[in-house]
Amino acid sequence: MSGLLLKNGTVVDPSQGLHKKLDLLVADGKVAELKENISADGAEVYDLQDKIIAPGLIDMHVHLREPGQEEKETIKTGSKAAAAGGFTSIACMANTDPPADDVSLIKHIQEVARRHGIVNVLPIGACTIGLRGEFITQIGEMQRFGAVAFSDDGQPIANAQVLRKVLEYAGMFNSVVISHCEDKTLTNGGSMNESALSTKLGLPGIPIASETTMVARDIEIAKNFGRIHLAHISAKASLDLVRQAKKLGAPITCETAPHYLLLTEEAVGAYSTNAKMSPPLRQEADRLALLAALQDGTIDIIATDHAPHTLDDKRVEFNLASFGISGLETALPLLYTHLVQTGLLTIDRLVELMSVNPAKIFALDKGTLKIGAAADITVIDTQLTKKVDKTKFYSKGKNTPFDGWELGGWAAMTIVGGQIKYTPEKGVWLKT
Ligand SMILES: [Zn+2]
Known part of the structure; x- marks a missing residue:
């Protein structure tokens, strides 16, 4: 045989x-x-x-940039990076150009993935047309053609009534909505965490409330209208809200990313644009709270938020630089070294966070080594x-703060x- x-x-x-x-x-x-x-x-x-x-790692939060921004990444290069990083499945966010907001785009991504994909590439459909937060997409149709979840990631859905409708519609198909929790009016053009350090560096700050106000709103909306998965949680105050909501049975799950677990705003130091992300890196108390939340189950998933950019996107003044880091090829060794080898998490818990739980939450037929x-x-x-x-x-994307x-x-x-x-x-x- x-x-x-x-x-x-x-x-x-x-x-x-x-x-x-x-x-x-x-x-x-x-x-x-x-x-x-x-x-x-x-x-x-x-x-x-x-x-x-271990069962193959699954990354539910990846930006592959194709179609539209192939100079940053393609489905081919992104899925190669995933394979090299130990991921067997990656879910790609809909904020491409054009956005994946209808069946033809979902089909296109799958076709390219079939031809050039090295790992399983699972498309995420947009919640609203053009990611504009106004008109709901054809969620049912997109799911029928392979969209595994729905998100306007990159953009929050500011209008609560629109989010309600998205949840009710997605709920009819048992599909999960991923929310990028950010109040843009509070972010207000900021580029790093708002703190004494941002003042010292003279950079416009993003207050923690930009995240927490939307986490609080999303929890209330989820309690009333359907399941939400909260993307890239960065702050202790958000975790306090999620922990409390879960205790009361709110249909909420959440994720964080390796950089929030290993870095703080100090990494911005000498205006390093590779430490610029959305949400921004926070402070040590937030980082420690994130670690505790991995241990007590408040956080369900670790996802990379792989956000590849060109050198030129990052080699500019801090304020003008693009947000995000290239994460697929460093996530596993970073987490293994700094969480498992240090005794903060067992390898079993890490595998749960990176494979078993993503499969469970998004109803993927993966995340296990059972016979068959x-x-x-x-x-x-x-x-x-x-x-x-x-x-x-x-x-x-060579944009990483972890080089060396x-x-x-x-x-x-x-x-x-x-x-x-x-x-x-x-x-x-x-x-x-
Ligand atoms: Zn996001």
């Missing part, structure tokens, strides 16, 4: 409560066997001693350490549908 036999690795699969040294056999693109001492004639055998075998599941697998090297080198990124960081926990193998798509030795394996 053909297939892949992964031997001697430690299988970490929280969907089955598994953390054990086991062999795993992949056949016909599926997990065929999972037990001790498998032998399979004809299968390619890989010795994964000192490696972790699609063989989407991330193998993590627990021994190798190396430095982040942005010049080696597959992503077109020494990290462990890199992807050792990314398997999508039973096919090896990436190993450090061979790089990303192109589709033939």
Whole structure:
């Protein structure tokens, strides 16, 4: 028989409560066997001693920029970056040019992904036409053609009545709406966290209330009209609201991103535009609260908010620079090194946050290594350490504040549908 036999690795699969040294056999693109001492004639055998075998990582918040801004990223380069970063599935936000606000765009993204995608590329449809927050898109139709969630990310839906209708409409199809929580009138052209530091640097600040007022509003709207997933939470005050709402049973889930867990506004330091994001990096108390919220379950998911930009988009005055960082190729080793190796989280919890929970919340048939599941697998090297080198990124976006960081926990193998798509030795394996 053909297939892949992964031997001697430690299988970490929280969907089955598994953390054990086991062999795993992949056949016909599926997990065929999972037990001790498998032998399979004809299968390619890989010795994964000192490696972790996890259900493939899923990133529900990625900007692939295609169509319209291919100089920043394409579906091809973004999905290569995903494979190299250990992600087997990525969901791409709708704020392309034109935005993914109708069926033809969803079909187009899927067609390009079929031809050039290295990993599973899952389109997210826009909630409103042109992301303008006025008229609702054809959510049901877009879902029928493969949209896995709905979001105007990049833009908040300012009009609460429109958001209500979006939720009611999406609810009819059991689809989840992802909300970018920002009150633009409070952001008011700001470019970093509003604080003593922003005053010192002479940069216009973005107050925490820009996020929290919308988190509070979204919680109230969710309680009354349907489920909301809150994107990229950055502040302690937002977490306090989410924690309280969850206790009362509000249909709310939320995510944060690696940069909010590892950096503070201090990273802006010498006007470093690679530390400019939306929402902005906050203060140490916020960072610590985010870590605590990962531990107590207030935060459900870690997503990268991969936001690739060209050098020119970032090599300008701080105020004029674009928001966001290129995140796909650093997320796993950053989190493994700074959260798992430091003992803040177990590897099991990290896999839950990056694979099991995204699959559960967005009803994806993924996030597990159960027999018969699609063989989407991330193998993590627990021994190798190396430095982040942005010049080696597959992503077109070299905009990272983590260049030069020494990290462990890199992807050792990314398997999508039973096919090896990436190993450090061979790089990303192109589709033939
Ligand atoms: Zn956003």
